[in-house]
Amino acid sequence: MGILSRTPPNFFAAPFGFTGLAGTWLVLSRTANAPRGVSAALYVLAAAVWLVLLVGYLARVTTTRGRLMxxxxDPVLSPFVSVIAIVAMQLGVGLHSYAPRTATVVVDVALVVVIGLGGWLTGQWMTGAPDQDKFHPGYLLPTVAGGLVASAAATTVGQPGLGRLCFGIGIVCWLVIGSLMLQRLFFRPPLPTPLVPTMAIEVAPAPVAGLAWFALTPAPDTLAFGLAGYTILMTLAQIRLIPIYLRTPFTPGFWAFTFSYAAVATLAIRWLAVERPPAQQxxxxxxxxxxTALIGAIAVRSVIALVQRTYFPPPPPPPPPPATTTAPESGHPR
Structure with missing residues (x-):
């Protein structure tokens, strides 16, 4: 399996970003006459990347005993394991227009995995005394992003009751984990350099919640406006972080920008379709x-890192050789 067997769970941010971009183009096709084929091609690309990484991650967890647990x-990697199933839900949404029954099965199976993982990880955090300085915005993924993406996905495949249930999971977990996360970012030491790009995830909950709410309630109401307002605030906060991002060396962690900013873009396009200003399209x-240019640039930079063999983490060091002892020679007492 070679280098693929070193696939860590955070690498699934790449297909997650591609599904976010596909969703943006899907909404654009419905509101501004974009070709539907662009969205379909991006979902296919996301599925291909997801499958390759899944093969690599399965090799990682099956060739090393106890690797999955x-x-x-792991205080850094554990939240990213859920992204594997969250991407599957998004792929189910992309499939719905072409094979609705299959899409419903994919969404439902992935949803069960996401909620199950979210519950297990919540219990793990409750009992594991996590180090607050290792707490990072990726902790929003399993239950906040998982719940809200599951809400939109379930509603899309015709299960609005399940969508409301998952919306509740996502919103309540956002209120709890989101407040703890901002406290950590406000008052504790800065994130380690490899985790700096995860601050982009901070912008995601509000637009993802807004899109889930639009799926449940197409006509904008007070909650929809409130989620849009908080999206604007957190987007402005991201502008202040640009100098920090520019000083950070490129790593696969930069894929954290992709789905987060895709959610903002998709919600903005959705609101433009509602308000219909003169230049809406x-x-x-x-x-x-x-x-598309932003995600394309991250993809190109990732390909360069792959070619340069700097994208994947280095292989683990070989185990030390077993210690050897020399028995004393017969007839020569010590």
Whole structure:
């Protein structure tokens, strides 16, 4: 399996980002006459990347005894394991227009895995006394992103009751984990350099919640406006972080930008379709093209890192040779 067997769970942020971009183009096709094939091609690309990484991750956890449980207990990596199933839910949404029954099965199976993992990880955090300085915005993924993406996915495949249930999981966990996360970012030492890009995840909960709520309640109401307002605030906060991002060396962690900013872009396009300003279609296209350029740049930089063999983590060091002892020679007492 070679280098693929060194696939860590955070690498699934790449197909997650591609599904976010596909969702943006899907909304653009419905509101601004974009070709539907762009969204379909991006879902296919996301599925291909997801499958390759899944093969690699399965090799990782099956060739090293106890690797999966170690990942689920790791204070840095554990939240990212859930992204594997969250991406599967997103792929089910992309499949729904072409094979609705199959898409429903994919969404439901992935949803059960996501909620199950979210519950297990919540219990793990409750009993494991996590180090607050290792707490990072990725902790929003299993229950906040998982619950809200599951809400939109379930509603899309025709299960609005399940969508409401998952919306509750996502919103309540956002209120709890989100407040703890901001406390950590406000008052504790800065994140380690490899985790700096995860601050982009902070912008995601509000637009993902907004999209889930639009799926449940297409006509904008007070909650929809409130989620849009908080999305604006957290997007402005990201602008202040740009100098920090520019000083950070490129790592696969930069894929954290992709789904987060795709959620902002998709919600913006959705609101433009509701409000219908004079330049609605032009603004929608501009947002989608800027997002595509950003994700394309991260993808190109990732390919360069792959070619340079700097993308994957280095192989673990070989175990030390067993100690040898020399028996005393016969007839020569010590």
């Amino acid at each position: 170690a990942d689920l207990r 032009a603004l929608s296209w501009l947002i989608a093209l800027l997002l």
